[in-house]
Amino acid sequence: MNQDFEVVAAARNWRIDVQQKHTPQQLVSEVFGEDVLTLETLRQRLSKPMFKSLQATLERGDPLDPKIADAVALAMKTWAMDKGATHYTHWFQPLTGSTAEKHDSFLSPSSDGSALAQFSGSELIQAEPDASSFPSGGLRATFEARGYTAWDPSSPAFIMRHANGATLCIPTAFASWTGEALDLKTPLLRSIEALNKAVVPALNLFDTPVGRVSSSLGAEQEYFLIDEDYFYRRPDLVMTGRTLFGAKPPRGQELEDHYFGAIPDRVLSFMTDAETQLYALGIPVKTRHNEVAPGQFEIAPIYEQSNVAADHQQLIMQVLRNTARKYGLVALMHEKPFAGINGSGKHCNWSMGTDLGDNLLEPGATPHENLQFLFFCSAVIKAVDEHQDLLRISVASANNDHRLGANEAPPAIISIFLGSELTEILDRIASGQGGRGKAAGFLGLGSSVLPEIPRHAGDRNRTSPFAFTGNKFEFRAVGSSQSISFPITVLNTIVADAVQVLTQELKAKLADGQDLQSAVGELVKATYEAHKRIIFNGDGYAEAWHQEAEQERGLLNMRTSLDAIEHLSDAKNVALFGKYNVLSERELAARQEIMYDIYFKTVNIEGETTESVAATQIMPAALAYLAELSGIKAGKAASAISEEVAQAADEMYDALSDLRAQNEAQGGEEVHEKAHHMRDHVLPAMQAVRQAADKLEKVVAAKHWPMPTYRQMLFVK
Template identity: 80%
Template sequence: MNHDYDVISAARNWITDPTQNATPQQIVTEVFGSDVLTLDQLKARLSKPVYRSLQATLERGDTLDPSIADTVALAMKTWAMERGATHYTHWFQPLTGSTAEKHDSFVSPAGDGLAMATFSGGELIQAEPDASSFPSGGLRATFEARGYTAWDPSSPAFLMRHANGATLCIPTVFASWTGEALDNKTPLLRSTEALNKAVTPALHLFGASEGTRVGSSLGAEQEYFLIAEEYFYNRPDLVMTGRTLFGATPPRGQELEDHYFGAIPDRVLSFMTDAETQMYALGIPVKTRHNEVAPGQFEIAPIYENSNVAADHQQLIMQILRNTARKFGLVCLMHEKPFAGVNGSGKHCNWSMATDKGENLLEPGATPDKNLQFLFFCSAVIKAVDEHQDLLRISVASASNDHRLGANEAPPAIISIFLGSELTEILDRLESGQGGRGPEAGFLGLGSSVLPPLPRHAGDRNRTSPFAFTGNKFEFRAAGSSQSISMPITVLNTIVADAVSALTADLQAKLDSGLAIDDAVGEIVKATYSKHKRIVFNGDGYSTEWHEEAEHVRGLLNLRTSLDAIHHLTDAKNADLFSKYGVLTDRELAARQEIMYDIYFKTVNIEGETTEYIARAMILPASVKYLKDLYGAGSSKAVKGVIAEVEAAADELYEAVGALYTQNQALGGEEVHEKAHHMRDHVLPAMSAVRVAADKLEKVVAEKHWPLPTYRQMLFVK
């Protein structure tokens, strides 16, 4: 073959790494959490007064006492160095959507040619990375470089290991010199506090004890693709953009439905085991792994934990998957739609609210129709989602997610809630004044005496719903696979806090008027559901009938593209909401809108220029070379027919590339939102025209001349 890549070597080029193998007993007793500085480990290293002070911050939200910082820092340094760490870093999440770190050594010169290991409380609490090169959306000028990272004690420090040692990572927030949030973690922490302040007064009305704290809990599923690295590095589009900008549909995709939950290939299973062992050491509670629907697609899912820690863990999961894949001759693709025509990848955020005692506030129990507390909080979620459809859509907006939403098991851009048949019936009966519930779900008979009867769930699942109740939580399915989950959860926390606050005030007023709590909650749930039930939809979210009904009958928003959505971020109602709960100031909100426009523009701009390059420098020359072979192959009817077909497609490609070049040069204006709209309205259609012509050529140009690994190779060689 003339290509640098080879199908056979791609299939054979992998190894296992036995250094990461651990027995089940070792994982439970030795590995899990071994690279995390837990509270128990700190307790053993700190004096009782210092530990109690730190515990008050972590468990009750008290302000951190700076006087304990030196003692905590010494304990951290000792723990980390005992485990091989030579450096430490403030690990933070700038508005790029990824993580950032600047490593400093524990080793400091002590004079006379000597050195000592130092790490002070000041270095623990605060660092000063250069803020000028991170996105700020206008909050900081380029010449204004000062920014601060500040220790987040609610997320434990951990070790990130590499081949020659380890680094102590200290989760931090990132703020400007003026105190404005330049990261994703700060608003998430603020929204968690807003949720706590909104929900605890409601719980007190339901009889909860004083001092109860509430937070959101999260388990975020992660979908991803794996391809052989031989193919990845021979695809400039994958290297530069994370997705294939070209690729004819192969004879076989996912239509046989044989990949989903199928046997995991040994190479992939070895990779998964290695990655999971690293995650266990970091205390990440990964639980599930399986083949996803598309060939070459997989999923990993953790169980629930505090949302702030879960968001940190999600960033680590993506990093570990990417790094570990390379050890097995694979590349992990996190893009929402790396391959056209098959399932894209999402990040399903399973969200709920829980007290510090472990009570799940969205647990319906055995008799949900009588569970007043559950019905109250469930109604608040319904109200929140209906009133803030735009914010939920904005929270998952990106150029890459636009390719995914609306098909192949991804939810549509229209936000709706799936409640399931039982919960919908309970709320319908409450609204009509009947109360109670319908027949019990009972058991599912399987038709054979040797098989056990299975309890039937109260409702089916809906894979086309963007926001689905799944038994004791809501699953927000619209988040993209590559994005940080901090923004979606920040939005969820804030809008639910607002809804709970409004319903709590209503409940308090009814109780003050002498109404019994049962009657008061019943009236609130009935009124709330009646007003907001337009957002509830249990049917097929893909159907054209639903889109027509949602938009024109129910009046729901249909923000089809990210730019349709981002426009609404700074609407007065949204600015007022975030300001009211202290989650984002007007300037911080406007900055995030500017950054979203900028990232959209740059993403599509890179794709447009990469498309032009590949078409000009790789596909057109390959087609011309094939034509040269054909011109010397005689004058048979077959040869003439193939020549005509290749010439027509090559001419079409040449014309399309010229049109794309014109749009790539234009940019659309001076302002970033103008550039973003130019990318959507002109560059993306021009790219599509180039792809159509190129994909025609892929189907007729001889394989030995084709310059790119094909879908057939990339999706099925494992």
Template identity: 60%
Template sequence: MSKTIRRYDTLAAARNWSHNKNGDTFDAMNVTEIFGENTFQQDDLKEQLPKRIWKDLEKTIEEGEELNPDVADAVAVAMKDWAMDKGATHFTHWFQPLTGLTAEKHDSFITPNQGGGAITEFSGKDLIQGEPDASSFPNGGLRQTFEARGYTAWDPTSPAFIMENENGSYLCIPTAFASWTGEALDHKTPILRSNEALNKQVKRALEIFDVETKRATSTVGCEQEYFLIDQEFYYRRPDLMTSGRTLVGAKPPRGQELDDHYFGSIPERVLSFMLEAEQELYKLGIPVKTRHNEVAPSQYEIAPIFENCNIAADHQQLMMITLKRVARNYGLECMLHEKPFDGLNGSGKHLNWSISTSEGMNLLEPGDNPHDNMQFLFFFTAILKAVYENQDLLRISIAHAANDHRLGGNEAPPAIISTYIGDQLEDVIEQLLNGGAKESKQGGLMGLGSPVLPSLPKHAGDRNRTSPFAFTGNKFEFRAVGSSQSISFPIVVLNTIVADAIDELCTELEDNVDDSDSLEEALGAVIRDSLSESKDIIFNGDGYSDEWEEEAEERGLLNLPTTIDALPKLTDDKNIELFEKHNVLSEAEVYSRQEIWAEQYLTTLNIEADTTESMAKTMIYPAAVRYMNELAENVERIEKLGLDDEGSKAMLKKVNTTLNELNEALEELREAVLESNGDSIIDNAKHVKENVIPAMTKIRDAVDFLERHVADDYWPLPVYREMLFVK
């Protein structure tokens, strides 16, 4: 078969782009000038609002006080004027439904008048409340499909922003989204509720240490990993288009074995994309700081600095949207799936989490001598307690079908939740448990063996890349979060469980103070007792080892390897009581999320199963049959010539045998899909995990074998070596 009728041209992906394709020469980027220019910042509001109105709004933003309705009209006028000066013609209430993505409905600023003309209007009512149709968003039984009414409510703590298009722009107003009966149908509402719970308990604890603050909040910085491939390949792969990952594909001769991509020189085309993406993010006020090549070929990372958790969650969604949008300007496709390529490192989204006061104090800063820093030790102990007692919730918060491919794969943390705290703090805790901490290990300076190289400050502890929840100096890094997911629910869980742990420790401390000679003695006793109960969550070793899995079981830690192992625990009594106690989620809202996420898991795998079946039947099988025909014709010709045809016969037999195996696997998959009719979504999801996934794996094994044996001319799909290395 001639190459001229091949379904795609590999070289087109490389030659169809150049750095000056779009014509304009590069203009130097002045970050300080453009940063936040498309965001309606607090400084803009302060400048444009009457002083009294601004003071009221500031109390809402900075101190969490209830919004004064009189503020809304003044803010609406200022926001509309700013947006229209930026060329905006429409506004939208931008929200995060439980799909994990974002949603928006655009309305024009224009209102017709009686004279046949039009005026621009945007009132406080328009700002505060919107009414999108809620019937088609996931609700998990909170409402009937025919009940369509839903409300969006302005979140004044997250700044409005402009989204630009070459033909215009529109104003986005971050909002919460609720049903007509008031249940949260989104991710933002629980974040705001959980932050209130955390604020309340942190302020209560700080009073013990004579520290005053207007407000405490969790702060978040989230590293985002992603893959880039040429669109030429992406649109030739039905599996990438429908599911975000390659459902078939043989391991290439070269993958990431040479470790040459990690932190390597960024390819020119990719760097051009990164520079434009960063410029767009800066304009939206997103403080991205780091970019680099990741471990797998064609894998990269971008990371911002810390922000208030609510704003960080909004910015994470905007970052994913921007990366995908800008990539297309360079003929690239940005893939955020956790495991787009089998056999290569997957992508995560490391959620760095801490607690800060409105005055800028990081409550997880240990200082040079953490053994003497009782305030730090109190909050640190509360977090260890929270993680130990709520391993299930942390595992559930990162549970979805895509992340199941990544966790525990010697490239990401295992599904067993544990905490790495480093040598210094492990030593301090050992001292506390054995009578009292007297000293802290110090880092000192590290010489590099050459007088021309400076001595470097050495940390008192190393890092552990296999820990799902690691302390990294003055924050915890939740490394198990998946690259494609919203960070909102992981934040909700962290805020809530830590608030609960602080609440319990404060109550114990208040009881102990009455029975002790001093606050310090009572504090020491509470910290020791809590650490004694939760120390089994601490693990500084290799999380990938088989020995750790056995040890974790001996410690009584949970091992929930897949989404369907974890998700049923969401509605355990202790979890419902926890969320209701802190007014974060009602029982109905907890159950709704379990149903929604189980349905998303089930739907994702059904899409993957249907796509696998379709590709195998309509693309792979016909290609292999055509190649078999060529082999058979070749065997006949060789026999007529009286030559040895053993090699051709052997190849023909291998392809034929594998095609028979593929056909059997396809029948098994179809049967497994048809049998998926359990009494509940959870039952169906378990059936898919236990029956459909193994059948898909058999199909993949057969197809991947064929990819290595069928002539390249006949193979209908771009292969790994092309997608990963043609840039």
């Protein structure tokens, strides 16, 4: 079929088979959280003493009492079976970056030939999945298969539904037989505890007694949608999640008309369906809209505790992928599925909150007088400056390298945007002036029918990798396909360290007889002056900033992931994670090894896919067109086109020969050697093949071109 006819077919041949059956009131009162085992549900199903014991674990971090496990398991089983669940699974986050699950039935055969529904406390608390095939980075030999999942009571169990039933999912940690973390959740939980232990003593100095402190998070999710018919005709998308070929279409995102534009009906129906499922899972998704690039969209939840937010982020991706298929679409989570237009990120809006509901990064109406806010804000500045490397490492991947530093997200150099108001306050403190400086005020819009609206004292900066946005910091470098657990683990840990150091300094000043206001003022001034090189409120895309950052400010510029990953095992990082019991030296080394391994395998798959598609699809298409042209009577046009096609085909043949050699070489025996070979040799060879292929796409007749083009994939909705 001619590809232009396929465009028409893809645009027309879809139907909405599923319609929203819930009223808005029902979504709030009946749907939200209906598939989540909430505290209230457990309260109704447990005795008061048992519930109080469980509540102490959830709210105060007390050790879990094994004596209540059987009662909780029974309550969980009966609730799940009432919801239609026939199986349960310990749901965990291995070091692959995705999730894993092994399903077990509630039904157990009895001696009389019948079956009973059983689920014990021991089955709830611990399971033993095979750990041999999960990445361990050398922590476990392949033949050492034993691994344990351990129930995480701080993240609620939930029901995942499918067409023929439902499964009870129990969030768990995953560890080896030796007790070392084989997952992303365990270090995250440890980092939350480290933050709590560091911040509570600091709050006591401000006469703010609290029980617990944890980090809170709202993670935006960007993604692309393309027609399913096109996806399966693109081997590169199927194999790698991104297009390895594709000429720039006449129109991309230049008109900027897609951003916040009207959402197409097909897409809006998909979004509504996905949101309803997410509501049932208790995920507080709030925002949906068109993103900048054609075919790109965003969904964003509101704040939750970071552990729960990390679980929910994985569920958001899973639900989006599954639901898209119902509408003849495929959801692409890759950081850069299409060249020449914006890629996708996962902006992590991070803050710290108390069990009393107070946000510690809320500046209030008078931030210049808010000593507690200035103290914690200074701690974040100190943390980011001292640990730029770790923040860059936390978002390092072969996928994200295609996005970082492009004209959408420039965090290869980590810097902080504070905004004009907060920067001026800190500048005034540093100079001894004090006072607020610029006030917010109101914005008049020049028409009597329009109201005056409150104006923030500072603008936003979308080019900053780490930006203060009113009452939180937005870490914009996180990639759209990655788990947020490791970036948030890093952020929790480095802030915990900074808070602990500043707390000791503040204690010393108070012990010397200083009053709180002058002591905090001196501390904020000293901290700001020591670390203000990390503050940058300008254009993060400008080349002048890159030169200034490196040459004048001494900031790190780790341009590729491999530049960053090698520093994960630096002595300062080993000491930091060890100090707070977040990651041992062995656990950290294992993660470094896995990051190298995933980088190598990702690019290796891309390199071999590029070779295969170029050799078996694109080159034959070019040669078939050349053969067709050779049958045309001599003429200026035919001759010129033949020469252009032949030249590009020859370029591609030479580039393909080089790529084949680089794919075979692989660069060495050690995984870090292989990873560097991929970066330094395979990626450039792939790019050379692509350049020649993209030239061919522009001159080969459409009927010969073997794959859907950007023009088709990006604009059929």
